[in-house]
Each structure stands twice: as C-alpha cells, then as structure tokens.
Amino acid sequence: MKDFGCKPYLFPMPAYMIGTYDEEGVADVMMMAWGGICAEDMVALNLEESHKTVKNLRVHGAFTLALPNLRTLEQSDYLGIASANTVKDKLAACGLHARKSTHVDAPVIEEYPVTVECTVVEMQQQPYGLRVLGKIVNVLADERVLDEKGKIDAGKLGTFVFDQMRNGYYAIGEKVGVAWKSGVKYLKK
Secondary structure (H helix, E strand, O other): OOOOOOOOOOOOEOOEEEEEEOOOOOEEEEEEOOEEEEEOOEEEEEEOOOOHHHHHHHHHOEEEEEEOOHHHHHHHHHHHHOOOOOOOOHHHHHOOOEEEOOOOOOEEEOOOOEEEEEEEEEEEEEOOEEEEEEEEEEEEEOHHHEOOOOOEOHHHHOOEEEEOOOOEEEEOOOOOOOOOOOOHHHHHO
C-alpha cells in the first residue's frame, strides 16, 4: 500500500450542477462535487465563500441541483471552470437554456435530465468552509429517463461522476446489483 497523506480521494464524487439566479435575475450554474443527500428531504453542499453562487443563495434562498449527462459534459465542465464573478451569462456562452422553476426561485436547465429543486434552510460557517443545507421541494425528470412504470431509470440518465484523484469524468449507468437484496445470502449464515 502507498500512503498519499490527507487527500479528498473518494470515488466516485458526484458531478452536480447547482443553479441559482444572480441579483439581476440572470441564471448561473456551476458544477460542484462536494455535497449530496443528507436526509430524506435534505441536501448538504460544501461551497467556497468566493463563489458567485454563494452570493446568489443569500439573495434568493433557493437553488436547483441537476444531474449533467454525457451530451452536456463539455458545457458542464465549462460551467465549473468559468466564474460568474467574471462571466455574466455562462449559460449563453455554452449554449444551454434555463427556465424558471415553478417551485423555487431558481433556474431549471432544460438539457439536464433530472433536477432537484431546493430551498435554503441554513448556511453554516464551518472551520472547513461553508455548508449549505437545502430542503428538497420537488424533483423534475425528463420523460426520456423514465421507465415503463414512470420511475427514473438510472441507466437512461447518461450521467457521469468525477474522479478527484486524476481529474477525470467517468460515465455511469450499468446496473450491477439490487440494493438490499444482492447481499441477502450473507444474512442466512
């Protein structure tokens, strides 16, 4: 085994697109990886205070989290590279389209297959950065990613995850097991 010291080396890391409006109502989206579900109806995001997104969250108290797909990989990466502190309309620059959520004061990006709409519950200053807690209000899904029963089919998302260790993106989607069933045989021993 080789020691690497203190590194954020877990795999996979999510690739989420957090959408907000700025103070003038311009949609802003940034890619983020440091966050996820923290309760049945809550998400936790760790953000740097310098992001324009943080200012937007303070102004509007709402955000969307979307799952990017392989068709939008280059645009999504751009949205993580470019700063809304210097680029006024990042969506226009990369050709993605926003519409207003009907549930929260935040944009929904039309090209992303699944969007979680959230309100800000709390913004916690921590020694390691800013943690944003958001309450899930609604989930939107493109009809193309639904199965025959109307449920979201992860195999149809065409999404990807982030590799912090080598700065890569990896496609996901093949189902390889059934949660809470694949390991049941070990309970009988």
